[in-house]
Amino acid sequence: MAMVLTGDERRKAHQRIAAMLSKGGDMTGEQLLSLARLDPTLFLEPGAPRDFGGWGRSESGSIKTWLTVATVAHATQTIAHLFDAGVRPDDEEAFSGRTFFGYSVWMTSPELTAQALRAGANPNITTRKAHLVVRPNDRIPLRRIVNEIARMIQYRMSDNSMSRVAWMIESAQQLLDNGAAYRDPCPTIVDGDRFHRNAISALTSVWNIQHGPWLRTQLRPLMQKLVDKGASLNDSFAGIPGEPSDPPLIHALRSGNIHGACLLIELGANTDDAFLAQAIDSNNPAGAMNLLDWTQAIAEQDKADSNRAKLLEALLKRRLQMSPATVQEPAPETGSAPQQVPTRRRAMRV
16 A cells, blocks of 8 residues: 655655666666555655665766656656656656656656556656757657668568667557647757658658568558558658658659558559659669659569569559459359359459
């Protein structure tokens, strides 16, 4: 049963928390959780990390509660319990000037993301008070997690990295399922220049080729949710110095991401020659304006035919509405078995 510790017992509890969290990570597990169960107010007391020799990061003055330290340390069990105990995820005093979604722990913990949302977290806000010193991407949880996914999938990933990406995709979907607004293009700062980037393009620009088929499957539901929320499959960049303003499909192909390009096609990206002609013509070594011919022309020799075949397959998947190949007619009065009657496949609009 929870209680409020006082006097020497409270001081000793603070010292134990300091010793546990100084290790970093979620190494404390059940021990830290037991203190949260004993007295949740320990984790909300202002100034405790500094008063009791907490983590070195608290020396900056920005970390004001043990809850903040636990959040930075990814102590997921303890955070989840404190939400159950009534801590509000958007309490900026408890989280040292941010909301819970202003930290990174939720991105690779779908369970904790769900817990925070159930506890009333606003899926669109990370901070209000420190908005002048927080980068624009960090103020929008969905934008932040999309950027992190896009960063990770460029490289060859270990099994652990692939698991983290899968968790982040699940967390991003939970945000969308719980009312997160789509706010692209979101301003981003790079080398002092402000530009805008579309989430769809960020997620399909560059994939490590080894993981292409896996990412094509993993990202499909998230990208579909983004499209349903208003993300564009056909707008990519705006105002980026030195970057082409290609639609995501062309940008993916220029980057060698054939699997990402196929996913864009399957989801409904515009493949009309007239629409793509301007982007293709800006870098068209073979003089071809057709998407398939251009893709084959810019690919390495040993990949040209394979890339063309993959695109043709994606176009076919989009054109055909998948339906059962047969339907059963009522059995004749003679008692013979039901006849299998072929059904007509309806073409989808491309």
